[in-house]
Amino acid sequence: MNNQRLHRIGVLTSGGDAPGMNACLRAIVRTAVYHNLEVIGFQHGYRGVLLGEYQVLDARSVANIIQRGGTILGSARCPEMHHAEGVERAAKNLKGLGIDALLVIGGNGSMQGAVSLSEHWSGQIIGLPGTIDNDLGGTDWTIGFFTALDTALDAVDRLRDTADAFDRIFLLEVMGRHAGWIALFTGIGGGAEEILIPEQAYDPETIITRIKEYRARGKKSLVVVVAEGACNGGVQQVAVDIEGHGFETRTCVLGHVQRGGSPVALDRYLATELGVFAVQSLLAGETQMLAGKLGQANQLVPLREALADRNHQPPTHLLKINRFLAT
Ligand SMILES: Nc1ncnc2c1ncn2[C@@H]1O[C@H](COP(=O)(O)OP(=O)(O)O)[C@@H](O)[C@H]1O
Ligand SMILES: O=P(O)(O)OC[C@H]1O[C@](O)(COP(=O)(O)O)[C@@H](O)[C@@H]1O
Numbered sequence: 001m002n003n004q005r006l007h008r009i010g011v012l013t014s015g016g017d018a019p020g021m022n023a024c025l026r027a028i029v030r031t032a033v034y035h036n037l038e039v040i041g042f043q044h045g046y047r048g049v050l051l052g053e054y055q056v057l058d059a060r061s062v063a064n065i066i067q068r069g070g071t072i073l074g075s076a077r078c079p080e081m082h083h084a085e086g087v088e089r090a091a092k093n094l095k096g097l098g099i100d101a102l103l104v105i106g107g108n109g110s111m112q113g114a115v116s117l118s119e120h121w122s123g124q125i126i127g128l129p130g131t132i133d134n135d136l137g138g139t140d141w142t143i144g145f146f147t148a149l150d151t152a153l154d155a156v157d158r159l160r161d162t163a164d165a166f167d168r169i170f171l172l173e174v175m176g177r178h179a180g181w182i183a184l185f186t187g188i189g190g191g192a193e194e195i196l197i198p199e200q201a202y203d204p205e206t207i208i209t210r211i212k213e214y215r216a217r218g219k220k221s222l223v224v225v226v227a228e229g230a231c232n233g234g235v236q237q238v239a240v241d242i243e244g245h246g247f248e249t250r251t252c253v254l255g256h257v258q259r260g261g262s263p264v265a266l267d268r269y270l271a272t273e274l275g276v277f278a279v280q281s282l283l284a285g286e287t288q289m290l291a292g293k294l295g296q297a298n299q300l301v302p303l304r305e306a307l308a309d310r311n312h313q314p315p316t317h318l319l320k321i322n323r324f325l326a327t
Contacts, residue, residue: 003285006124008038010099011057013071014045014078014106014113017259018130018144020267021071024105026062027275033059035283040099044076045106046113049090054097066268069147069260075106081113091121099123101282107131107142108307111290115303124287126278127303130271132259135179137309138301139292143274146266148175148258149185155254156190156223163221163250169211169242173235173253176227181314182258183227188318193326194224196238199316202231204241211247214326273298 011028013021025041032039039057042048055061065072080086094102094117101124104114111127118125129139132148152174163170172192174182180197187195193214194207207224214222226235233240239249263271270293277298278291289300301309 003283006037006100006282008040008098009101009103009279009282010040010042010049010054010094010097011073011103012042012045012048012105013073013075013130014104014110015075016107016131016133017071017075018132018142019069019147019259019261019263020143020271021075021105021130022065022068023263023268024128024130024143024271024275025057025072026066027272028103028279029057029062030059031276031279035279037279040097041073044074044078045110046078046081046090047076048073049093050078050080050086052093066272067262069262077109081116087116088120090117094121094123101125101287103128103278103282105130105143107133108136111136111303111307115288115307118288118303124282124285125303126281126286127290127306128274128278129290129292132182133176133179134181135312136290136292136306137312138290138299138306140294141270143267143271144259144263145181146270147261147264148182149189150264151258151261152182152186152254153189155252156186156192156225159252160190160221160223163223167220169222169224169247169249171224171226171235171239171242171249171251173226173228173251175254175258177229179314180227180230183225183230184314184316184318187225188322188325190223190225191325192223192225192322193219194222195319195322196224196226196230197314197316197319198227198229199313200319204238207238208242208245211242211245217327
């Protein structure tokens with residue numbers, strides 16, 4: 001299966017970092033070295049390609065990182081890639097460095113960058129889904145989602161303790177500007193009474209009515225999980241709306257805590273399997289693909305299709321079943 005033209009591959013981590021990116025780097029480097037490939041790690045995502053900032057990664061350079069959050073390569077949002085000149089420069093630099101193939105670990109934006117690059121560069125490109133938001137098509141799960149979820153769930157449990165002690169309404173804001181995956185799964189797993197996500201129109205009147213019903217049914221403490229992008233103004237607006245009806249609230253914004261920490265088992269597993277699969281795919285001559293997990297299988301989906309996949313929405317039927325669960 002060896003691709004005779006493949007000698008030197010580049011790898012980068014881009015966009016919002018996600019727990020498990022290091023585990024993925026380890027799997028990529030070890031698999032590549034096993035197959036006698038040289039690996040160049042670009043620092044801080046596409047910025048490293050543009051500035052020529054990179055390091056050679058050998059098998060030992062990825063020792064003892066499988067359990068570490070963040071990314072040893074660093075990440076960045078690199079605005080230059082939004083312009084043709086930036087993409088052309090990245091392509092020129094990759095060519096100059098003799099890179100035969102590039103592996104991009106990141107979210108939606110990073111995959112857009114990979115597609116743009118493929119229009120100016122003839123090397124092979126494979127993307128790997130790395131974002132806590134789980135908002136990328138072409139894969140059921142993204143690296144980092146499971147860890148972020150556990151962090152958010154832990155926060156809900158802790159808030160419930162103090163909410164119970166004071167009979168209070170707590171609002172927890174979790175990440176997800178455009179995607180409600182974290183909020184939805186955290187809300188279900190944590191037994192939240194209400195879950196607000198960007199995929200569902202925000203209706204303050206409904207929330208108020210339900211809070212009154214909960215209280216009438218003897219529920220004292222209430223937890224509302226709010227995705228960052230659930231409504232204009234985020235959790236602060238929700239607090240204003242609820243307080244406007246005479247209910248006292250407390251608000252907690254979880255923020256970047258969700259991005260850090262040691263990856264949980266499922267993220268390490270996903271990162272490792274997809275890392276190996278991505279290198280095997282390069283060796284098989286594949287390009288412009290996302291290496292993802294669909295069901296139990298590793299799958300290659302064309303990057304453009306993965307980006308266009310509108311079916312990868314969070315399962316909003318969970319909002320309906322939460323009506324039973326919150327009774
Ligand atoms: N439409 C695009 N065209 C080219 N490059 C892009 C595009 N969108 C994003 N990128 C590149 O990918 C980087 C990461 O994207 P971003 O959306 O910030 O994070 P993520 O990959 O986690 O979704 C951006 O900073 C930029 O360098
Ligand atoms: O760290 P920043 O730049 O403030 O971005 C925060 C955003 O990044 C994320 O953590 C991850 O999003 P991306 O994968 O799109 O980068 C979002 O949940 C959050 O809205």
